Amino acid sequence: MKKVVATGTFDIIHPGHIRYLEEAKKLGDYLIVIVARERNVRHKPKPVIPEEQRLRVVRALKPVDEAILGDDEDMFRPIERIRPDVIALGHDQHFDEEWLRGELRRRGIEAEVVRIETKEECELCSSARIVERILTLAPERLKQMRRT
Ligand SMILES: Cc1cc2nc3c(=O)[nH]c(=O)nc-3n(C[C@H](O)[C@H](O)[C@H](O)COP(=O)(O)O)c2cc1C
Numbered sequence: 750m751k752k753v754v755a756t757g758t759f760d761i762i763h764p765g766h767i768r769y770l771e772e773a774k775k776l777g778d779y780l781i782v783i784v785a786r787e788r789n790v791r792h793k794p795k796p797v798i799p800e801e802q803r804l805r806v807v808r809a810l811k812p813v814d815e816a817i818l819g820d821d822e823d824m825f826r827p828i829e830r831i832r833p834d835v836i837a838l839g840h841d842q843h844f845d846e847e848w849l850r851g852e853l854r855r856r857g858i859e860a861e862v863v864r865i866e867t868k869e870e871c872e873l874c875s876s877a878r879i880v881e882r883i884l885t886l887a888p889e890r891l892k893q894m895r896r897t
């Protein structure tokens with residue numbers, strides 16, 4: 750059985766996430782998703798949704814066979830336990846593939862690193878853009894809610 754690992758924050762789920770996970774699943778037979786811990790999301794604003802809730806939603810998505818919360822401190826700890834055949838990086842994930850391959854080699858993990866170049870193009874195919882949209886609509890929505 751070929752095990753594939755996919756990773757991400759998955760704050761507010763959108764079709765871009767679904768596309769990434771579908772493409773990742775095609776690389777093997779069993780898809781395990783590592784959901785980023787809140788304290789490790791430092792490269793962008795903190796997620797809106799708590800980590801346990803993000804995990805629960807990701808776990809329910811069709812391409813996903815298993816989902817776990819990542820390690821709090823060492824991103825290689827879950828990988829050492831899972832021993833995946835493939836690690837699928839999303840089109841915009843900030844990890845350098847050569848660095849990642851080197852770190853895996855150093856730890857004796859023989860996973861192939863594959864960059865999924867496919868990008869789902871839609872207006873709200875980004876958690877950050879969904880948050881921006883909500884904030885833009887918020888003043889009008891609040892007025893409406895107070896009227897009803
Ligand atoms: C191979 C690999 C393993 C990872 N393991 C963890 C982990 O154990 N804990 C964690 O908080 N984040 C982990 N991450 C990072 C996140 O899941 C996520 O990919 C990263 O924060 C980039 O987030 P974004 O794609 O949502 O912007 C891992 C990433 C990779 C590529």
Ligand SMILES: Nc1ncnc2c1ncn2[C@@H]1O[C@H](COP(=O)(O)OP(=O)(O)OP(=O)(O)O)[C@@H](O)[C@H]1O
Nearest residue numbers: 757758759765769839840841868869874875876877
């Ligand atoms: N539109 C998209 N098309 C394909 N893959 C995507 C798309 N959006 C996100 N992904 C992939 O989904 C995984 C998780 O992404 P992440 O949780 O950072 O979502 P995001 O919507 O890009 O977040 P944000 O907009 O807040 O940066 C990453 O591997 C990322 O490359």
